[in-house]
Amino acid sequence: MSDALIDIEPGLAGLAPAVGEQVRGLREALHERILGTVRTAMRAQGRSLTGGQGQGLTLGVQTAVDAFVDALADPGRDLTATRAVFHALGRTEYREGHRVDALRTVLTLGARDIWAFLVAHSPGTAPPDLYVIAGALFGYADALAGAAAEGFLDEQRDAAQDWATTRRRLITLLVQPEPPGDAALHAAADAARWALPRTVAVLSVDGADAEHLARTIGGGAIATVVDDAVRVVLPDPGAPGRLDRARQALAGRRAALGPTVELARARLSYRISRRALALRQTGRLPVDAPVTADAHLLTLLLAWEPGLADHLADAWLAPLAGLRPAGRRALAETLHSWLRRQGQVVAVAEELHTHPQTVRYRMRQLRTAFGAALDDPDSRLTLQLALRHHLATGRPDGDNPPAR
Template sequence: MSDALLAIEPGLAGLAPSVGDHLRGLRGPLHERILATVRAAMAAQGRSLTGGQGQGLALGVQTAVDTFVDAVADPGRELTGTREVFHALGRTEYREGHRVDALRTVLTLGARDIWAFLVEHATAPAAPGGPATAPAGTDPGPAPADLYVIAGALFGYVDALAGAAAEGFLAEQRDTAQDWATTRRRLVTLLVQPDPPTGAALHAAADAARWPLPATVAVFSVDGTDAEQVARSIGAGALAAVVGDAIRVVLPDPGTPGRLDRARQALVGRRAALGPTVRRQRARLSYRLSRRALALHQLGALGPDPVVSCDDHLLTLLTAWEPGLAGHLAGTVLAPLAGLRPTTRRALAETLYGWLRRQGQVVTVAEDLHTHPQTVRYRMRQLRGLFGPALDDPDARLLLTLALRQHPTGEPDRSGDG
């Protein structure tokens, strides 16, 4: 907004001082006229001037009228204070749930009525061949030429006030959105932090976020940073915030019929991992599993589907939980194969893995490997010579199964990522 009315309408500099004096003399009736107009405009919007915002708007209208009248008389004076008043009114408009153009409508109607009022109190038109005259006993108002200058100043002034109000409205909208994002992120962080919060702290955070605490939750980890958009697309009270390097979505009561399906549908086109449904107090478990699953998914370890469920990949999560651990496990339990030629090691590893999975059913293993049962028996004799009693120990067999599942050729990955 311009700092002075003169910047809006330079023609004000040419007005006679009597024009400003005339407008100042009309200040009282002008207040009453414009307040009546504003009251009617607000009533049409289902509002009144009796509430907090109504009283603030009434004061703002009075301030706007006073500033305009004084600025016509002194067009170089600053309008900053009035601009700040309407900036604040715009913020209040947003807080009270009104539309961004509601205040502009009131201002436009008020400006039209000010103009009509000034015209009514203007100098009467001149008779043919004679000077302009005013009604008997009245103060001669602005001449028509002066009115055109005042009109330009008036409507430019009202546009400037409406602009200040719109800026305030948008500023409050932006600040509120930031506050909500902070509030929601604080609640998500509380739900998934290592140390469970006290009941009072959690309930206070949930109340601040206007989020009814559910009995159960499931946590999605989703690629991206547009948490608010993801939460809106999922709906159903989903709570989302960026935590770490991804979006974490807390879905309340995921057992509600159709809720998980709708959430998956909303995530089409995104890479995401769904943690298990747990009691609210164990939300961190769902969060940790989904976080690790998303990291593995990004490495291509969980298959081609964009949205995966942790419950469908528990064994992969277990064996790959700590980077490097699976490689260390394989390097330890598959050590008897380390000194063999690559082709021999591969053949024995495939046979041992098949034998473990098929619980020693030689014929079935042979069918799986497309080889003769005698070949399987021969290889198993070699393996018993290498592994000895470990092949009959349940715990050792479990470790061998896990190691070979990650490294079916028998040669551990030495990259350190397991």
Template sequence: MLEPRVAELPAEVGERLRAERPALRDRVLGTMRAAMSGQGRSLTGGQGRGLTLGVETAVEAFVRAVAEPAHDPDGTREVFVELGRTEFREGHSVDALRSILTLGGRAIWAYLVERDLPPAVLYVLASALFGFIDALAGAAAEGYLDEQRRHARDWDTTRRRLITLLVQPDPPGAAAILAAADAARWRLPGSVAVVSVEGTDGEHLARRAGSGTIATVIDDATRLILPEPATPGRVAHLAAALAGQRAALGPAVALDQARLSYRLSRRALQLQRAGVLPSAALLPCDEHLVTLIHAWEPGLAGRLAGRWLAPLEALGAAEREVLAATLLAWLRAQGQVLAAAAALPAHPQTVRYRMRKIRRLFGAALDDPDARLALQLALTHRAAGTLAHGPGSLDDGRRGAATG
């Protein structure tokens, strides 16, 4: 019972309303039709039929509640829960339905006022009516939100499937990608960039990024698919949206190369966490490719350094470090002693003295371009120190999208 005082109304009030149900229903339907027309809708179609049923059910339930105060209106509530679900499925807002219900309630009230009922009766009916309308609006909102939550779960599933297809080791054909994109209501772009972001609030990050960005959580981080990253201002907007969060921006690639962008951003985020790469809000992988190559497979750069820098191992720790730094400066200066001395810094004669020692250790390797490249890579790795112990690896093996 919505209003306990309804039970105290004279029996003839309920009987009178029962007799006038058809006219009351027509009055409310007319009001509903006008309101829906104002919203660009009509009472035809699935939603229109649902609202017509809702009006008939609501009028019947209200009249019965007045005539039979002990009647349980739960069936009426379920009709409006379903109306709320339908409202969401058809792309309308719950406020639009609420406004129509409010107008329907006012139409019933105007009809009651026109019946010349005693004020005391009208006061009770007003309390009962608007409490009833509030209950129906609450039921509709419940249905709307339930449907919204269900679709949110569905969206997460479909978008996760799409992203997984794009970044897995063996991407499927174009038809499968198109079908997955259609299911996720995502327009296929010509190019994408994959962004790896610390944290697992993918849906929230995608909304902040905007521009058709979709997201899911793979492993322990959020992976964003940013469409058309070369669009002016798009990356800047993304950087602002991710301010305060550690993130790595993979390179812009064609859609069928999304896995490469994913792998680079994934590894870069790992290296950010390890302190090897800067913890910028949005680190561009293309600006750190040398570091990524060094740290791509843990142990590999260490193996390279161990092999090519073996001649230094017989020296004491202090001399080993001095000669390693001198050789790296000399290689970076392309054999120019003065430039190497300025970079260290050290006196040119000191550099020449050290290089004589280094030549005795490395011999002809210093004159071989390939050997010099290997030495510079090994020394760069050694100078970085922590690269050999970066977390995880990104091989081209068949591990699946979640880890490969």
């Protein structure tokens, strides 16, 4: 908004001082008239002038009328204070949940009513002067509406920043190493206006559009960026349609869904989803959107501590270390299938697309290499895990085709 009425309507420079003084004399009548118009407009919006915002608007309208009639007599008068009043009213409009254009509607109706009143009560005013007053009046109303809109948007922006901060604080509490105390958790949830659910699941998503993603998923989801990825806390994932909506919102995105857990164990779902996303990015998990961690728990278990599964494979598959890569892989595949198929040679042969006699030959080699470990339940389980990791990662002969 301009700092003076003459900036809005330069024609005021030629307005006779007597015209401005004449309008000043109508001040009280204008107050009464404009308040009636505003009251009617507010009622049409289902609002009242009796509450705090109504009283503020009443004062603002009176201030606007006073500033306008004084500025007609003194067009260079500073209007900064009036602008500040309507900027503040715009902020209040947002806080009370009204539309950004609600005040503009009131101001436009008020300006029309003032214009009609001035025309009716200024019989001696020349038409050119009335045109100048009209330009000043409607430009002034538009400028005040602009100030109110700026205030509305400023409050909206500040609220969004506050909202993001409170929700980030809440999510940080939920996924921190130590579970938060009940008092701290309830206080953070109240500040974020989030009803604490019984269960949650955490989504990890590539990107930084946390607020947009939470709104798209809906269902009370909250989100923030942690460690360069969006973390979405999905309340009560078992609610009808909730996971389906989340999957639809994540179509085409790199994302991982952690398991559904009780609220106090939200960190576990967060850690699993974070690890699943990392494995998806390296190709260890499929490109589903999102990949569901519960469907890949064994892969996650083996990859949980970097280097541990490598050490497991190196230690337990050491009897194969002296073989050529192709032969080593053929024996590893055979043993892995044999363990999974509980020693059924024909089933192993079908899986590997080879002859049963070849399987028997390889198993004799493997019996020589691993001995009694093939008959011990714990050793068989450990071998199966070691082989699964070895074959999935291609260590160290992943580029060599398997021998048949």
